[in-house]
Amino acid sequence: MAEDDLRKSHDELEAINRQLEEAHNQLLQSEKMASIGQLAAGVAHEINNPIGYVYSNLGTLEKYVQDVFSMIDSYEQAEGMIADQEMRNQLQEARKKLDIAFLKEDLRALMSESKDGITRVKNIVQNLKDFSHVDTTDEWHFADLRMGLDSTLNIVNNEIKYKADVVREYGDIPDVECLPSQLNQVFMNLLVNAAHAIEERGTITVRTGQQGDEVWVEVADTGKGIAPENLKRIFDPFFTTKPVGKGTGLGLSLSFGIMRKHNGRIEVQSEAGKGTAFTLWLPVKHQVQE
Ligand SMILES: Nc1ncnc2c1ncn2[C@@H]1O[C@H](COP(=O)(O)OP(=O)(O)O)[C@@H](O)[C@H]1O
Ligand SMILES: [Mg+2]
Incomplete structure (x- = not known):
């Protein structure tokens, strides 16, 4: 009888021990998750600011580049009116060397790629914030x-x-x-x-x-x-x-x-x-x- 009782309380103790262990593990894990979330949120916050102004500057830069190119177009149109043959040759030479036509094309591609890249980073940062729910307490x-x-x-x-x-x-x-x-x-x-x-x-x-x-x-x-x-x-x-x-x-x-x-x-x-x-x-x- 006494042995049965002993066995029973032993089993009970074991069960309680298992529950305690499980609770402890879950606590550990949620602690870990919480600190990872906080870390992610901190990084997201730090990245958000520079990404913001790089994105905004890219927009301005794109506009400035367009302005500069339209100025170059105007110069190109005026080129024919330059009487001095040597001057005209020089201009032609420079245009060939710098490959202005290619530059114009490539700049457009570069700008749009950069904007895509930044937009992606912005989305990742936003996702991190959503994911860790920093904006709201739990x-x-x-x-x-x-x-x-x-x-x-x-x-x-x-x-x-x-x-x-x-x-x-x-x-x-x-x-x-x-x-x-x-x-x-x-x-x-x-x-x-x-x-x-x-x-x-x-x-x-x-x-x-x-x-x-x-x-x-x-x-x-x-x-x-x-x-x-x-x-x-x-x-x-x-x-x-x-x-x-x-x-x-x-x-x-x-x-x-x-x-x-x-x-x-x-x-x-x-x-x-x-x-x-x-x-x-x-x-x-x-x-x-x-
Ligand atoms: N989608 C799944 N397909 C096959 N096995 C799975 C799947 N999800 C979970 N398991 C099994 O359950 C176990 C425990 O999963 P989990 O508690 O997430 O731990 P972990 O992924 O670290 O092994 C896995 O090791 C795997 O054997
Ligand atoms: Mg798993």
Whole structure:
């Protein structure tokens, strides 16, 4: 009897210990995510300012260059009126040497390429800001999850573009009361996992939809799938099938915790060799738990 009691309290203690460990890990991970977010937001802020004036200066520069060229055009037209033959030859020589025609063409291309480049940097900075939600404190508010998906996709694009084509099939969804930056973390985990699961080249499909009072987000991949015996372990902290350095095994356990905080849930369907689909379910309105 005493032994039974002892065993029972031992098991209970073990269970509590596991819960504590899980809570501790999630805390560690969210701490890490928060500091990465802050770092990203700081960098974004620092870059924003110089990018702003480079962009604005480029606009002015383009106009000035056009003015200078139209002045050159006027000079060209007047060239015929120069009586001095030697002077005319000199001008012709200079034009040939400097290849003014090419310069004019190329300047236009250079300007537009530079503007494209700066616009891209501006977008990345904006995405970083959206992603880390520096403009808002981490508070519950209504947000369009498709925007979170888009900014997260832009951020992880580098990690997935060589592996997968991303297809967006967004259905109409209402705004959801949530902690947007934390949901972005979940999206990021699912997207990066999907890319990791694809060995050669594949497709990642991101879908959204509504059913009753719930909104769902699905991230589906055509990757290698999850072995049935692993399916119930993937949400465990530190469970990973990836080599050291590539996986921490924390992504899904963290995502699980975030979904729970939202009174939502996370479902997975997988077929070995075919692919995997994770579906997030979220209530539109956040219910405060007693
Ligand atoms: N889309 C997926 N396709 C195949 N396996 C997956 C997918 N997502 C997660 N997994 C499996 O779940 C494990 C745990 O995922 P996660 O918690 O994100 O940790 P990590 O990615 O660091 O390994 C992965 O190592 C992998 O075996
Ligand atoms: Mg992961």
